[in-house]
Amino acid sequence: MEMNKIPNLLTLFRILLIPTLIFSFYLKGELSSYVAVAIFVFASITDFFDGYIARRMSTQSELGRMLDPIADKLLIASTLMMLVHFQKAPVIPSIAILCREILVSGLREHLAEIRILIPVSSLAKIKTAAQMAAIIILLLGEDVFHIPYINIFGQGMLWIAAILTLITGYVYCKEGIKHI
Template identity: 55%
Template sequence: MQLASLPNLLTLSRILVIPVVIGSFYVSGDYARWFACALFSAAAVTDWLDGHMARRWQQQSEIGRFLDPIADKLLVAATLFMLTTFGRLSAHAVLPALVILCREILVSGLREYLAGLRVGMPVSRLAKWK
C-alpha cells in the first residue's frame, strides 16, 4: 500500500501535528511556545526527509505527490494564522507572509490544473529552498 510507506507516513505526521501546534498557542507559558517551535522545526525537517527518502528508496507515489504540498501549506497557513491571531507576528510581517502563502496556493493550483491537462511542472532544486 502506498500510504504505508515511511515517506508518506512522515508526510501524514506533518498533517497530524497541526492541531498540536495550534493547541500550544492556547497554553500559557514559554514552554508551549518552544514546544510549538520544535514541532514546526521537526515538521520542516520531515518535509525535506520524506522527499529525499522517497526518491532514494524509489518510493515516490501519487498519494505522496498529492499530500506533500498540502501538508506544507496547511502547516504554514495554520502557524501564520495563529501567530497573527495571538499578536506574535508584527503588522509589517503579515503582508509578506500572506503574499508567500498566496503564491504557494496559486502554484499548487496551477500544478493541479496542468496535471489535469497532462502537462508536467517539476519542482526545481532552487524552488525547494524558498
C-alpha cells in the same frame, strides 16, 4: 511495515501534527514557544525525510505527490495564521505567502491533469528555507532569544520570504500559463 509506505506515513503524520502545533500557541509563557518550535521543526524534518526516502528507495507514489505539497502548505499556513493572530507576524507578507501558495497549488493541479510537470527551482528551495527560518525566529522571539530586535529581524525575514515567494510564484505562473 513496508518501506514504500514510510514516506506517505511521514506526510500524514506531518498533517496530524498541525492541531497539536495550533494548541501549543495557547500554552503559557515560554513553554508555548518551545513546544511550537519543536513541533514545527520536527514536522519540517519529516518533510525532508519523506521526500528523501521516497527518492532513495524509488517509492514515489501518486498519493505522496499529491499529499506532500498539501501537508507543506497546511503547516506553513497554520503557523503563519497563528503567528498573525498572536501578533508575532505581520499580516501583509503572511497573506502574500498564503495567496501565492493557493494560486500555485491550483495551477499545479491543472497542469497535473494535462500531464505537465514544472520542477521546483533552486530559488523556490531558498524561499522555503527563508519561510522556515522566519517562522522559527518569530516563534521563539525576544521572549526566548533575549536578543533585542530579534522580532523585527524575524519580521524582516518574513518580508524577504514573501518577496521570494512572489518571485517564484510569478515564475511558476509564467511557465504554467504557456500550457493553458
